[in-house]
Amino acid sequence: MARPLVAGVTAFVMLVIVVLLSMFGGIDQAIGADFQYQCDTALGPDPSSTMTLTPASGSSPVSPSAALTVNPYAPPTGEPLDADATDRQRACLSAMRSAPHQGAPLQTIETGFAARCAREIIASLLNRAGGAGAPTRPLAPATMTAAVIRQASAAAGAGRCEPLESAGFDDASPPRLEVSANVASGPLRCPNPTAGGTVMLPDGLAAQSLCGQLVAASATSPGDLVFWGYQRNAPTRVAVAIDTTTVAGVDPVTGDMIRVPMPVGRDVHVKRVLGGAS
Structure with a gap:
């Protein structure tokens, strides 16, 4: 029971941080950059931006591991998405319910x-x-x-x-x-x-x-x-x-x-x- 509870609390905390970022901007640049990177990876590049985002080196709030089963940006089950979020942010948060957290792109060719x-x-x-x-x-x-x-x-x-x-x-x-x-x-x-x-x-x-x-x-x-x-x-x-x-x-x-x-x-x-x- 402890592990799902911790995962749920972590997801809720990260959701609060994301909402605060959307409201005030720049509270934590590393988390904000990581969130945007997760969005671009899940939804494709932001059409309103010409930048290609990359994960912040050494500052990702979550270890980039394929073994993560709960994305830290996923809203808790049943939690409504923030009404003040942009359409892009809402689509991203919705996607995080399924998408795994992404670290830097894999660099190894798979030969299995x-x-x-x-x-x-x-x-x-x-x-x-x-x-x-x-x-x-x-x-x-x-x-x-x-x-x-x-x-x-x-x-x-x-x-x-x-x-x-x-x-x-x-x-x-x-x-x-x-x-x-x-x-x-x-x-x-x-x-x-x-x-x-x-x-x-x-x-x-x-x-x-x-x-x-x-x-x-x-x-x-x-x-x-x-x-x-x-x-x-x-x-x-x-x-x-x-x-x-x-x-x-x-x-x-x-x-x-x-x-x-x-x-x-x-x-x-x-x-x-x-x-x-x-």
């Missing part, structure tokens, strides 16, 4: 079994694209990413990487369909990759983009999710990384799987949702 399996699964989907084994209806982008991550993470535990045909990805037994991409629709908790087991991502594209740990572009690894084209606090595109220069995603016109160069720009976010099982 799950990552290798994700690359094999993507290669299989690309080989089937447009052919006899391809799905007969267009794929929803978030459905594709959820299925790839689910199968690759399960393979790490089983020690056997199988194509998605055997994981319920065919037309007879499709994976979960994509749902509304409204980040404020409910508390969709992101999975913790360090916990092991099968990683089940939320269905919607916006909800998926809140999950995982931010990755430096130079460390992009097979199985990392790449989000871009942010509009109204949510991405419009998602793909699965093959390596540091190439991603695979759903063609928005044809619905087929395609391989494209890694997108570049201020609003490209790479997130790691697969654990590092060897």
Whole structure:
């Protein structure tokens, strides 16, 4: 009982600090900068700012760890969001209910079994694209990413990487369909990759983009999710990384799987949702 109570008190204290920052400004620059960094990581870059925020070195109020299960900026359950907050702040606080706290972007390339399996699964989907084994209806982008991550993470535990045909990805037994991409629709908790087991991502594209740990572009690894084209606090595109220069995603016109160069720009976010099982 003590741990949930401490987490709840911590979240409430951080919420009070954020509200005070919005009212008076500059009370604690380190926490204010960290909060803005969390917002940009969760919602995409602030369209009203031209700056690319980075975590304050050595001054983050929370240790940047993928093992954190409660974001310190998440409002307590049932706590209403501050009426005086801006729309951006309200969207950010709502997202913090699901999004893990972010530290500096990961700098290590992932070479574990799950990552290798994700690359094999993507290669299989690309080989089937447009052919006899391809799905007969267009794929929803978030459905594709959820299925790839689910199968690759399960393979790490089983020690056997199988194509998605055997994981319920065919037309007879499709994976979960994509749902509304409204980040404020409910508390969709992101999975913790360090916990092991099968990683089940939320269905919607916006909800998926809140999950995982931010990755430096130079460390992009097979199985990392790449989000871009942010509009109204949510991405419009998602793909699965093959390596540091190439991603695979759903063609928005044809619905087929395609391989494209890694997108570049201020609003490209790479997130790691697969654990590092060897």
